[in-house]
Amino acid sequence: MTFVQNLTLFVLAAFVGYEIITKIPTNLHTPLMSGANAISGITLLGSVVVAGSGSTTLATALGFVAVVMATVNVVGGYLVSHFMLDQFSQRGK
Amino acid sequence: MAGVLGGLPDSVLQFAYLIASVLFIQGLRDMTHPRTATRGNGISALGMFIAVAVTVLWFEILSPLVLAAALLVGGGIGAWLAVTVETTEMPQLVGLFNGFGGGASALVAGAELVDLTATGSGLPVGVTATAAIAGIIGSVTFWGSLVAAGKLHGLVGGSPVSSNVGHVIKAVCLVAALAGGVALVVQPGFAGGDLVPSYWFLIVAASVLGIFLVVPIGGADMPVVIALLNSYSGLAAATTGFVLNNTVLIVAGTLVGASGLILTVIMCESMNRSLTNVLFGGLGGDDEMA
Structure with missing residues (x-):
């Protein structure tokens, strides 16, 4: 992948992200923020690659901490979003 | 020794990443409607599981x-x-999680440089230029989110403060962080075992910047701040x-960056706040002196 190809992905994804968020009911603001936050934990992939392939102790140690932090973000983020939405659906009944 | 699936052509990995990206987009879109929101969260989680599992293997x-x-x-x-x-404590927990994601990005870029x-x-x-950007944004997100979560949790003073000293500190830190980034690009250092000092200097400067960006903002604005920092962590x-040449990281990160920014604007509007006010902290905000 060249830099320009990566840049193409970046620009197109920015437009998609811009377009999919339209009118949202106020009570979904926080769950959506939480769900998007869980997706930003995608940085876990980078952490996994670096932690696993680190050729020095320092790189592996940094990668280890990064994997722990990113996994907290991913697992916690999806669970909290789910619990939030659960409560909204119960309140609606 | 390559990974379990490492013998397969690269296109298989890229195809799995494409599926994950599509699931993220569909999941986010579903989360904007009350009836499909829970399903959307699940779809997005499935995308994450696929992306992580394929990467590990x-x-x-x-x-x-x-x-x-x-x-x-x-x-x-x-x-x-x-x-x-x-x-009642869920918003600050989201802030905390968000900070961890940003911090992980900064660490990954540093580890890759090392x-x-x-x-x-x-x-x-x-590599050095994008690593510098990831380091700055990631550190600002980490410390800014910790302060925001601390304010919501009552650990950090919630009242808005506006001081000229704060603005000077922010300006100095921003310049220092950018200078560190330029130093990293101009003189990356090629010696074996080089610890890339300019990168860690940049991290420290951006960390202080992140703290001073959020400290002056009042507790009532914290949900908007966390939404904005969420966009940053994307x-x-x-x-x-x-930095790593990873397509799904670019797509998913950018998705969150863009949609998070729109969500921040929408949240501002529903709270009758202006985004510039939140973006620049106490800078032009007379109404924050309450």
Whole structure:
């Protein structure tokens, strides 16, 4: 992948992200923020690659901490979003 | 030794990443409607599972035990926090999680720099420049989110403060962080075992910047601040994708960066706040002096 190809992905994804968020009911603001936050934990992939392939102790140690932090973000983020939405659906009944 | 799936052509990995990207987009879109929101969260989680599983099985993992331990520890902490949290404390928990994501991006970029110099492969401008951006945004997100979560939790003073000293500190830190970034690009250092000092200097400057950006903002604005920092952590992940040449990192990170920014604007509007006010802290905000 060249830099320009990566840049193409970046620009197109920015437009998609811009377009999919339209009118949202106020009570979904926080769950959506939480769900998007869980997706930003995608940085876990980078952490996994670096932690696993680190050729020095320092790189592996940094990668280890990064994997722990990113996994907290991913697992916690999806669970909290789910619990939030659960409560909204119960309140609606 | 390559990963379990490492013998397959690269297009298989890219195809799995494409599926994950589509699931993220559909999941986010579903989360904007009350009836489909829960399903959307599940779809997005499935995308994440596919992306992580394929990555773990694909890449050469020199220390599988270390990786497994990190995944278990992180997953355990995340699940425990999510399950035990009180409903009223969920917003600050989201802020905390968000900070962790940003911090991870900054660490990954740093680890990649250290790794590249250690193996003597050199640091091309594309890598150092994007690593500098990931480092700055990631550190600002980490410390800013910690302060925001602390304010919501009552650990940090919630009242808005506006001081000229604060603005000077912010300006100095921003200039220092950018100078560190330029130094990293101009003189990346190729010696084996080089610790890339300019990167860590940049991290410290951006960390102080992140703290001073959020401290002056009043507690009532914290949900908007966390939404904005969430957008930042998406951008940090996207720039990390540039550093590592990873397509799904770029797509998912950018998605969150863009949609998070729109969500921030929408949240501002529903609270009758202006985004510039939140963006620049107390800068032009007379109404924050309440």
